[in-house]
Amino acid sequence: xxxxxxxxxxxxxxxxxxxxxxxxxxxxxxxxxxxxxxxxxxxxxxxxxxxxxxxxxxxxxxxxxxxxxxxxxxxxxxxxxxxxxxxxxxxxxxxxxxxxxxxxxxxxxxxxxxxxxxxxxxxxxxxxxxxxxxxxxxxxxxxxxxxxxxxxxxxxxxxxxxxxxxxxxxxxxxxxxxxxxxxxxxxxxxxxxxxxxxxxxxxxxxxxxxxxxxxxxxxxxxxxxxxxxxxxxxxxxxxxxxxxxxxxxxxxxxxxxxxxxxxxxxxxxxxxxxxxxxxxxxxxxxxxxxxxxxxxxxxxxxxxxxxxxxxxxxxxxxxxxxxxxxxxxxxxxxxxxxxxxxxxxxx
Amino acid sequence: xxxxxxxxxxxxxxxxxxxxxxxxxxxxxxxxxxxxxxxxxxxxxxxxxxxxxxxxxxxxxxxxxxxxxxxxxxxxxxxxxxxxxxxxxxxxxxxxxxxxxxxxxxxxxxxxxxxxxxxxxxxxxxxxxxxxxxxxxxxxxxxxxxxxxxxxxxxxxxxxxxxxxxxxxxxxxxxxxxxxxxxxxxxxxxxxxxxxxxxxxxxxxxxxxxxxxxxxxxxxxxxxxxxxxxxxxxxxxxxxxxxxxxxxxxxxxxxxxxxxxxxxxxxxxxxxxxxxxxxxxxxxxxxxxxxxxx
Ligand SMILES: Nc1ncnc2c1ncn2[C@@H]1O[C@H](COP(=O)(O)OP(=O)(O)OP(=O)(O)O)[C@@H](O)[C@H]1O
Ligand SMILES: [Mg+2]
Numbered sequence: 001x002x003x004x005x006x007x008x009x010x011x012x013x014x015x016x017x018x019x020x021x022x023x024x025x026x027x028x029x030x031x032x033x034x035x036x037x038x039x040x041x042x043x044x045x046x047x048x049x050x051x052x053x054x055x056x057x058x059x060x061x062x063x064x065x066x067x068x069x070x071x072x073x074x075x076x077x078x079x080x081x082x083x084x085x086x087x088x089x090x091x092x093x094x095x096x097x098x099x100x101x102x103x104x105x106x107x108x109x110x111x112x113x114x115x116x117x118x119x120x121x122x123x124x125x126x127x128x129x130x131x132x133x134x135x136x137x138x139x140x141x142x143x144x145x146x147x148x149x150x151x152x153x154x155x156x157x158x159x160x161x162x163x164x165x166x167x168x169x170x171x172x173x174x175x176x177x178x179x180x181x182x183x184x185x186x187x188x189x190x191x192x193x194x195x196x197x198x199x200x201x202x203x204x205x206x207x208x209x210x211x212x213x214x215x216x217x218x219x220x221x222x223x224x225x226x227x228x229x230x231x232x233x234x235x236x237x238x239x240x241x242x243x244x245x246x247x248x249x250x251x252x253x254x255x256x257x258x259x260x261x262x263x264x265x266x267x268x269x270x271x272x273x274x275x276x277x278x279x280x281x282x283x284x285x286x287x288x289x290x291x292x293x294x295x296x297x298x299x300x301x302x303x304x305x306x307x308x309x310x311x312x313x314x315x316x317x318x319x320x321x322x323x324x325x326x327x328x329x330x331x332x333x334x335x336x337x338x339x340x341x342x343x344x345x346x347x
Numbered sequence: 348x349x350x351x352x353x354x355x356x357x358x359x360x361x362x363x364x365x366x367x368x369x370x371x372x373x374x375x376x377x378x379x380x381x382x383x384x385x386x387x388x389x390x391x392x393x394x395x396x397x398x399x400x401x402x403x404x405x406x407x408x409x410x411x412x413x414x415x416x417x418x419x420x421x422x423x424x425x426x427x428x429x430x431x432x433x434x435x436x437x438x439x440x441x442x443x444x445x446x447x448x449x450x451x452x453x454x455x456x457x458x459x460x461x462x463x464x465x466x467x468x469x470x471x472x473x474x475x476x477x478x479x480x481x482x483x484x485x486x487x488x489x490x491x492x493x494x495x496x497x498x499x500x501x502x503x504x505x506x507x508x509x510x511x512x513x514x515x516x517x518x519x520x521x522x523x524x525x526x527x528x529x530x531x532x533x534x535x536x537x538x539x540x541x542x543x544x545x546x547x548x549x550x551x552x553x554x555x556x557x558x559x560x561x562x563x564x565x566x567x568x569x570x571x572x573x574x575x576x577x578x579x580x581x582x583x584x585x586x587x588x589x590x591x592x593x594x595x596x597x598x599x600x601x602x603x604x605x606x607x608x609x610x611x612x613x614x615x616x617x618x619x620x621x622x623x624x625x626x627x628x629x630x631x632x633x634x635x636x637x638x639x640x641x
Contacts, residue, residue, distance in 0.1 A: 049537060051533055051536075051537070070536075071533075071536050071537050072536060072537075072539050072540070072541065075539070076537065077537070078533075078534070078537040080530055080533070080534060082530065084530040084531050084533065084534035085534075086531060086534070086535075086548075086549055086552075087553075088552040088553065097535070097538050097540070097548070098538035098539050098540075100548075101535070101538065101539055101540040101541070101544045101548070102539060149534075149538065150537075150538075152538075153538055153539055
């Protein structure tokens, strides 16, 4: 099922949680909503589910405007952040709930519901736990029950709010791979919320980067990582360093020196240079480079991170050096970013 | 989860015991004071009630209980409770639901209103109905012209009882439902349940012990209410006397055995309520108090 979010705005008591958000989700796609806390990820997910109504705009399921459809009519599977398992029901009853509450004519017989439930529990590798209560399960097991329960209604769209948020790193990695497998096997259109970029980049076909109620960028993991289209995305996805620069006659300048990077089409004025700390070229002699004094250095796994103080204004940037590089305190290091981007200052 | 809570709270209790280093003697004195107080002010009247009721033996006791007017009073009390408790159950659940699960203006005001009967003297509650439905009111004579008697009749007694008892269920459920939030209901809806199914299969099981607790207290109060009912009842023997009112009448007629026999029933009700309440608290304390782990 294709899902199209068209110019949706959502206000809570006049406070805008989403401004004019548009998003096309292809059928069978696995999409991640990624953003810092409060950026509106849950709100967007709940709008798609029908748990909230948009203040403006519409949400299409396929060709049909679903904005005024109730959550029951939308037939979405929603996995809640804290699972919201029914604690007085067994695992099997939890999974079978969606079938049990169907109206008379479409409701399967009790035996059939039980069979479906244990089939789904097989799929999520929990067979044998049918009779347990949610309180008797581990976090990861609860998570999988919640997913099985959501899939029991054969949803057109599967929505997951921080599905692995409450789990430890080891379990997260396992479940991540497993969710991908399930997605590939069942082919549901799936949207999941996360604020873990590693999770988003590794798992999703496309990543939606959100900030302050807006979508900043939509793209594959490579696209958002290699060609971020805004300072926010540069800063949020992966590590980045930035430095205030000046554009003059198509050249970038730091203080009074050109740094050997050209931007032919940019107008003169202030700008901000972004690059990845590990994606720099170290230079021996400097004609057209960024040079600074090492003020701090720390070992990160197989490399060394140093903080440089640049120029008279003492701007600090971080770059990565090979471990055997002889940089010591106060020594001077010259470099030029290999891949970089400038964003013109506002106004 | 119950186990976790219990162990952690018992651990807390141990810590507290070792942190407070009162001497043994002080502890004994305090405990003796507490128990002594309870014995004098609560236990001894209770014992007295039964002692007085059975003073002349078992026969006068049973005779007093099968007296026509007494039976009528018992029946009326049961009837009033049978009407007002379900009414309050529905009202309490609805009010708690609205307060806990929706955002709306005037919520704080509604909560204050629910507490009103707790803060108003029951006699005033009764007087309100006298003012509303009395002979000099607008409503009373109008209803009377259609043959509907409110005051000094069963409807008035039910109204007064509903009024004084309506905080019990709502008060019990509001914190419980507030803590449980709307997550489970949303999950049920997302799975295709309609509102009624979500309530029946999800909300109700989540609140059932708290609800039972509230109903228990509500029932005890409904059967035992004196002040408000006394004002609106009119004390017509065999017709509008509830058990507490009947006790008073019998006592004023120097019929001690009769008065205490009926009183012993009320006391028995109190004891049963107390036992059930304690069982609920011990067994399902976590599901009643609304704190169900973290
Ligand atoms: N029911 C609500 N009433 C009022 N404001 C709300 C409500 N729900 C969300 N908001 C506000 O909308 C904004 C976006 O919230 P949302 O829950 O979508 O963020 P999020 O991206 O999911 O954050 P997190 O990662 O912390 O879950 C926040 O500023 C939040 O305070
Ligand atoms: Mg959220």
